[in-house]
Amino acid sequence: MHEYSIVQSLIESCEEHVKTNSATRVTKVVIKIGVVSGVEPYLLESAFELFKEETVCDGCAFVMNIQKVKIECNSCNSQSELEKNEYCCPNCNGVDIEVLDGEEMFLMQLELE
Numbered sequence: 001m002h003e004y005s006i007v008q009s010l011i012e013s014c015e016e017h018v019k020t021n022s023a024t025r026v027t028k029v030v031i032k033i034g035v036v037s038g039v040e041p042y043l044l045e046s047a048f049e050l051f052k053e054e055t056v057c058d059g060c061a062f063v064m065n066i067q068k069v070k071i072e073c074n075s076c077n078s079q080s081e082l083e084k085n086e087y088c089c090p091n092c093n094g095v096d097i098e099v100l101d102g103e104e105m106f107l108m109q110l111e112l113e
Contacts (some may be wrong), residue, residue, distance in 0.1 A: 003040060006105070007047040013054050014110060018056045023112035025056045030109035031062040034102035042068060060111075069102035092106065 014026045029048075033039050041064050048062050066080040075094035082102075088095045 003043040003047045004037075004051070006044060007051050010048070010107065011057055013107060015056050017110055018112060021112055023056075024097035025058070025113050026060045026065065027109055027113050028061045028109070029057065029107070030065065032065045032067050032106045032108050034067045034069070034104050036069055037102050037105045039105050065108065067102045070100045071097045072100055073097050080098065103107055 001004070010029070010031075014029065018024070018026060033041055045062060045064065046055060048057075050061075052058055052060065068083070069085065069087075070079065070081050071087070071089065071096050072079045073092060074096040078089065078091045079100065080090050084091070084096035085086040087097060088097075089097055
């Protein structure tokens, strides 16, 4: 379960930000998870709740924003968010597409105290 190692890295990053900004703790963590990132949101949230205790994140809010796959079609030059994991343009049904978002996980925001 790689969600554990992701959470450990996330908490280490939070600790670095607290130290760098002369804060005492994190009150809120906001992340963005792409639907095809390979990260299971439920498992990530469970792991975060487990590992945050007795760290700078103890008691903080954990907010996950789930990002659908966003594509750009090279045939009709449109951008779309896919409702299903069918990699074709919903406007022209073209398959010459570029994935713009939805494949990664990012730390978007930290609130420090």
